[in-house]
Amino acid sequence: MDIIHSVDTMHALALGWRARGKKVGFVPTMGYLHRGHTTLIELMRPRCELLVVSIYVNPLQFGPTEDLTRYPRDPDGDAKKCEAAGCDILFMPESLYPPDFRTTVNVTGITSRWEGAERPTHFAGVATVVCRLFGLVQPTVAMFGEKDYQQFTVLKSMARDLAMGIEIVPGPLVRDHDGLALSSRNVYLSTEDRARALSLHQALYAIRDSRSPSAKERIALAREKLVCDKVDYLDIVDPDTLEPVELVNRPLRAIATARYGRTRLLDNVAIGP
Ligand code: AMP
Numbered sequence: 001m002d003i004i005h006s007v008d009t010m011h012a013l014a015l016g017w018r019a020r021g022k023k024v025g026f027v028p029t030m031g032y033l034h035r036g037h038t039t040l041i042e043l044m045r046p047r048c049e050l051l052v053v054s055i056y057v058n059p060l061q062f063g064p065t066e067d068l069t070r071y072p073r074d075p076d077g078d079a080k081k082c083e084a085a086g087c088d089i090l091f092m093p094e095s096l097y098p099p100d101f102r103t104t105v106n107v108t109g110i111t112s113r114w115e116g117a118e119r120p121t122h123f124a125g126v127a128t129v130v131c132r133l134f135g136l137v138q139p140t141v142a143m144f145g146e147k148d149y150q151q152f153t154v155l156k157s158m159a160r161d162l163a164m165g166i167e168i169v170p171g172p173l174v175r176d177h178d179g180l181a182l183s184s185r186n187v188y189l190s191t192e193d194r195a196r197a198l199s200l201h202q203a204l205y206a207i208r209d210s211r212s213p214s215a216k217e218r219i220a221l222a223r224e225k226l227v228c229d230k231v232d233y234l235d236i237v238d239p240d241t242l243e244p245v246e247l248v249n250r251p252l253r254a255i256a257t258a259r260y261g262r263t264r265l266l267d268n269v270a271i272g273p
Pocket of ligand 1: 028143148
């Protein structure tokens, strides 16, 4: 595995691959990698000839009061995990944007609710960084985890709307042994909060496993189970538009974000017919 820090080197290499018709797979991350990330890398391996993983903590997607400066980092550990998972090129730029960067990519509609409502500048930051990374890496296929379900739908829309010619593939949400969705932010949790946080996936499973056709009833059931300091949202939505539904009679998604102290945890589950 090669590690590249320079934006120009990454871009030149990628343009060379494109000229030679190579199939390039891409898994963008913010580092502090866990089994959720390495699962995406392993699943991407057989889908491409060259596999690029990026690690960049993107300031554009953090709000002014969020955890940008204390976001956990472990570049040496991450490099070992990437290599073991089958990565060819680890792209770790120190800075990603030119000083006179002027462009913002804004996906409308599906960004107005949920994470978009709680973090108003977040998805423009995500879409902008992913768009720039796509330009630098020139992937054929990119994978995003269903852990961040709204992010996946936003980036899929972006790639389609802008005719980027990049296949956007969902990766499965990977959980810890006790069901907690793996997240780099789980390290912030105290032992007590981590134990309380198990109620988040349990609440979503209760929604999934209920037989009630009423979304309202299922959500009420889940609210009773959820133990946290604040529920940012807990709802049942259409898997494509992310609009809330009233009737549970087709494949849907239950989504939730809950706060434990200063830490926000996201989770979601598919609801089958
Ligand atoms: P992050 O480093 O948190 O920005 O995440 C980078 C990529 O890994 C995104 O596509 C996430 O959705 C994905 N990811 C993060 N946590 C998980 C998880 N527990 N299971 C699957 N994918 C994940």
